[in-house]
Amino acid sequence: MKADPATQLRLLDLQVLDSSLDRLAARRRDLPELAVIAEHAKAVEALKADIVRVETEISDLSRTQRRLDDEIDLVRSRADRDRRRLESGQVGNARELENLQAELASLARRQGVLEDEALEKMEAAEELDGRLVTLAAERDRVQGELDVAARARDEAFGQIDAQAGDQRRERDKLAPVLPAPLVTLYEKIRASSNGVGAAKLVRRRCEGCHLELSGAELREVAAAAADEVVRCEECRRILVRTAESGL
Structure with missing residues (x-):
């Protein structure tokens, strides 16, 4: 040739x-911000998943608490009704009186068990609420770092693309004359x-x-x-x- x-x-x-x-x-492909973005995007998604799981647990726990509260109200209502009946003096039969007292004792034990369980659920809910606050704060922190890295990436891309555009225009002028x-x-x-x-x-x-x-x-x-x-x-x-x- x-x-x-x-x-x-x-x-x-x-x-x-x-x-x-x-x-x-190569510089565009290997920008350090790209690794940061990938890592932080993955972390944000994991935190979001954790938040959903905790919110689901809180929702389930809230339903359980409402059920326990309803049961406690029913037990209290029944105990109040039996107590009024006992205090009214209308129960004269010894056997019936004994059964009524036994039922009141059983209701008191049941109420105690339900209230203990409700207290445990309340403490668990407080712990989950705290966990949710922590996760949300961490998600916001990582998302903030992700946003910063994304802006840095976009700025670097803009500079690189502008330089590449200039180089490519020069090449497009030179290649045809050879x-x-x-x-x-x-x-x-x-x-x-x-x-x-x-x-x-x-x-x-x-x-x-x-x-x-x-x-x-x-x-x-x-x-x-x-x-x-x-x-x-x-x-x-x-x-x-x-x-x-x-x-």
């Missing part, structure tokens, strides 16, 4: 632009060579693979016509000769 020396040097300009775009893409076959070869090599399709020959060393050319390779490159597109024998990248090549 042929391309005059000036065109080959312009190919290096294209490589500079492409390398810059690759670095910007010979199409040369650009096609360059892009094919670049795709298979870690983004580098063309490299300088500097002091007998290929800047693509950073290996020094052998004496025979150097003589072959030096003997090639100035417009001959030469390639590195080691990495097969386009090797552009400059005043620094040491030929």
